[in-house]
Amino acid sequence: MTSFSDLGLSPKVLSAVTEAGYSEPTPIQEGAIPHALTRRDVCGIAQTGTGKTASFVLPMLTLLERGRARARMPRTLILEPTRELAAQVAENFDKYGKNHKLNVALLIGGVSFDEQDRKIERGADVLIATPGRLLDHTERGKLLMTGVEILVIDEADRMLDMGFIPDIERIAKIIPFTRQTLFFSATMPPEIQKLADRFLQNPVRIEVAPPSSTAATVEQKLVASKGKDYEKRETLRSIINQQDDLKNAIIFCNRKKSVADLLRSLQRHEYACGALHGDMDQHSRTTILQNFRDGKLPLLVASDVAARGLDIPDVSHVFNYDVPIHAEDYVHRIGRTGRAGRKGKAFTIATSKDTKFVDAIEKLIDRKIEWLDGTPSSLGAEDSSEKPEPRARRSGKKQQAPSAATGKDEPKAAPQQDNRAPRPKNTANGSKPANDDRRRSRRRDRDDEPTPVGFGDDIPAFMLIGAKN
Numbered sequence: 141m142t143s144f145s146d147l148g149l150s151p152k153v154l155s156a157v158t159e160a161g162y163s164e165p166t167p168i169q170e171g172a173i174p175h176a177l178t179r180r181d182v183c184g185i186a187q188t189g190t191g192k193t194a195s196f197v198l199p200m201l202t203l204l205e206r207g208r209a210r211a212r213m214p215r216t217l218i219l220e221p222t223r224e225l226a227a228q229v230a231e232n233f234d235k236y237g238k239n240h241k242l243n244v245a246l247l248i249g250g251v252s253f254d255e256q257d258r259k260i261e262r263g264a265d266v267l268i269a270t271p272g273r274l275l276d277h278t279e280r281g282k283l284l285m286t287g288v289e290i291l292v293i294d295e296a297d298r299m300l301d302m303g304f305i306p307d308i309e310r311i312a313k314i315i316p317f318t319r320q321t322l323f324f325s326a327t328m329p330p331e332i333q334k335l336a337d338r339f340l341q342n343p344v345r346i347e348v349a350p351p352s353s354t355a356a357t358v359e360q361k362l363v364a365s366k367g368k369d370y371e372k373r374e375t376l377r378s379i380i381n382q383q384d385d386l387k388n389a390i391i392f393c394n395r396k397k398s399v400a401d402l403l404r405s406l407q408r409h410e411y412a413c414g415a416l417h418g419d420m421d422q423h424s425r426t427t428i429l430q431n432f433r434d435g436k437l438p439l440l441v442a443s444d445v446a447a448r449g450l451d452i453p454d455v456s457h458v459f460n461y462d463v464p465i466h467a468e469d470y471v472h473r474i475g476r477t478g479r480a481g482r483k484g485k486a487f488t489i490a491t492s493k494d495t496k497f498v499d500a501i502e503k504l505i506d507r508k509i510e511w512l513d514g515t516p517s518s519l520g521a522e523d524s525s526e527k528p529e530p531r532a533r534r535s536g537k538k539q540q541a542p543s544a545a546t547g548k549d550e551p552k553a554a555p556q557q558d559n560r561a562p563r564p565k566n567t568a569n570g571s572k573p574a575n576d577d578r579r580r581s582r583r584r585d586r587d588d589e590p591t592p593v594g595f596g597d598d599i600p601a602f603m604l605i606g607a608k609n
């Protein structure tokens with residue numbers, strides 16, 4: 141068995157690792173660290189939760205022991221797609237770098253430029269940044285990238301999803317060609333491979349698990365539900381209530397708007413929960429995350445972008461309130477549980493409209509996911525008899541792809557809710573009842589769309605300037 145001391149790390153780093161309580165390196169750490177220490181470029185591919193952060197933080201700490209930083213010229217740069225991830229990497233430097241006197245600067249949105257400028261001015265050994273914020277700083281002329289010896293591009297697949305690649309290209313151009321580049325991703329689709337080819341020189345490639353596998357320790361189930369929001373919420377509450385071993389869970393939604401709606405609904409039902417979404421300020425995000433980690437808020441409702449790669453150890457359950465539209469997101473979501481050999485459970489609520497997405501997921505992970513209690517079609521009788529008309533209308537149109545958006549194909553004249561079975565508690569309880577409401581808000585608020593592939597939640601500020609009003 142390989143131990144950390146076989147990897148070539150410095151004594152200072154090794155003692156911090158021991159204090160952190162890690163007994164042995166994860167496979168990606170074992171594969172990447174020795175090469176990173178010889179200053180080779182590394183392309184590391186391993187699932188979420190497999191310890192990629194330490195795969196670059198530990199060798200960087202060792203390499204940084206020689207030399208010192210000069211004012212305004214950081215020695216290393218780590219790019220992260222979101223503020224949370226950047227903040228987590230900074231925490232890793234605190235933890236593993238406790239025996240080093242390094243100046244670590246975190247350049248993320250929501251923190252004042254002045255404070256960040258001061259850190260840069262002092263000379264940063266490590267700069268951790270989101271791409272947009274870094275460019276803001278370089279454009280202000282107070283940050284020189286010509287001294288950067290190591291560039292880390294972390295969570296590359298998410299960078300691509302969020303539209304950060306042009307920014308990264310600009311950044312790579314202002315960093316010396318002679319740098320060492322460490323590139324990490326949870327998945328390696330062809331577009332990511334192309335990027336890696338562009339940014340890396342003669343890299344060592346370390347691929348740990350097949351990029352689309354889900355952990356064998358996660359028990360996965362599909363849960364059939366009728367398609368209306370209140371029905372899905374009811375389904376969710378009932379699976380949550382069935383779990384005797386639920387310690388903490390993340391509940392994933394496809395849209396920011398559903399995150400907010402679901403949070404409100406769960407809180408009305410007196411579940412202790414919080415939410416993470418891209419619009420929250422840094423302080424609230426950190427607080428929510430901390431409360432979740434401390435167990436004060438056992439349920440966390442989140443969108444993919446907000447939760448990507450977050451370091452939340454030991455989550456017992458993942459609930460997919462929506463079937464993810466991109467199959468890879470399923471792998472990422474499920475990757476939040478069943479870590480480090482622990483047992484985890486993942487439940488995905490699926491309606492009759494989700495068939496296509498479920499198929500894509502099963503194809504990607506190369507296995508069938510079991511249904512908990514029958515399929516959506518076995519629920520469907522009442523559901524489908526209710527709306528023969530829109531169906532006919534739909535099929536008259538050109539084969540419209542099944543949409544994950546709810547409410548679209550409800551009969552216009554049918555919001556006679558009272559004709560039906562008694563309404564569930566939550567909707568009777570003063571929440572928005574009618575579908576009309578939602579239609580109106582959909583028109584007004586494009587937020588209620590599936591998370592776009594381009595920028596996701598984190599649209600760079602400059603793009604919003606003209607768009608706000």
Ligand code: ADP
Nearest residue numbers: 162164165166188189190191192193194451453
């Ligand atoms: P990734 O970036 O691959 O998604 P992280 O670097 O965020 O994963 O690590 C996931 C979790 O695993 C963190 O809680 C981290 O503290 C823990 N971890 C990292 N390395 C080890 C190790 N060698 N042994 C045990 N736990 C580890």
Ligand code: MG
Nearest residue numbers: 192193295449
């Ligand atoms: Mg990571």
